[in-house]
Amino acid sequence: MAIVGAVLFAFYAVAAVVVMGVFGWPLALVLVATVGFVGVQYKIGKWAALRSVGAEELPKDRYGDVHRRVEALADDMGIDKPRLMVARMGVPNAFAVGRKGAGTVVVSEELLQLLDPDELEGVLAHELAHISNRDVVMMVLGQGVASIVAIVAQWAVLLTGDNDIADFFLAIVVGQITQFLVLIFVFAISRYREYVADSDAAEKVGGGEPLARALEKIQRGSQRTRETEVDAQVNALCIFGEERGLERLVATHPPVEKRIERLRS
Structure with missing residues (x-):
């Protein structure tokens, strides 16, 4: 965490120096703009995640035990x-958004139907651990840094070039590559935080077996259900994400088999 965090800070520091040098912005303005940019991303991201799956309030009269x-x-x-x-996601899954004082946990109808009460409690504990550990805020901050660095890289190409169509397309390519490189480190943090959330959840529910069984069922349910995919912007927040081949390089979740093995050890 310390090494990856230092690398992310280095990316941001370089971008900040470029902005101050090229545009003449004072450091205070750079910091204020950063906080504002990340804050807007946080608000819009939370709203978009809930809207994308059509999330609705979980009724207390039907799911009183879940609320308790x-x-x-x-x-x-x-x-x-x-x-x-x-929400009806088409797959058994759950995700959390928000912070400690204003968190939201979304579970899919498929998950409620699939899991036993103790398994569902393990999943809920995992999502609450993300909120308690401020993992959602951390991910938004990391993705915000990636966006800022990419934008600065694009403008640096445009301002140092000849302002022709070739520079425009070059700026897009440089921005995409830069953002991808930063996101590799952001997703490394995300994978580590999944292990931490698993461990915290196991501690709160009295062991890792309920969550391990839940992950097994979720994996099987996701493999059987392919008609409806979880929205891409929500997938990074979900308790279970499936990647293959090179996608593992930018996976937000570690392999489910390794998570289950750790929970049972």
């Missing part, structure tokens, strides 16, 4: 009870 379990887990973790929502 989440309230108990939240109290044990020292955070406010998050808003609970349900």
Whole structure:
């Protein structure tokens, strides 16, 4: 975490120096602009994630036990009870957005139908751990840094070139490559935080077996259900993501087999 965090800071520091040198912005303005940019990304990202899956309030009259379990887990973790929502994703899954004081956990209808109560509690504990550990905010910050660095790289190409059509396309390519390089480190943090959330969840529910069984069921359910894919912008937030081949390089989740092995060890 320290090494990857230092690399991300180095990317941002270079971008900040370029902005101050090329545009003449003072450091204070650069920092304010960064906070504003990331803040807007956070607000829009939360709204877009909920909207993309058509999330609705999880009714207490039908799912009173789920609400009680989440309230108990939240109290044990020292955070406010998050808003609970349900969505039809086409796959059994769950994700969390927001921060400690204003978190939201979304579960799919397929997940509610698939898991036993103790397995569902393990999944909910995992999502609450993300909120408690500020993982959602950390991911938004990392992705914000990637966007900022990419934008600065694009402008650096445009301002140092001849302002022709070739420079325009070169700027796009440079921006995409730069963002990809930064996101590799962001996703490395994400994979590590998944292990941490698994460990915290296991501690809160009295062991890793319920969550391990839940992950096995979710994996099998996702393999059987291919008609509806989880929206791309939500997939990074979900408890289970599936990548193959080179996609593992930018995977937001570690291999589910390794997660299960750690939970059972």
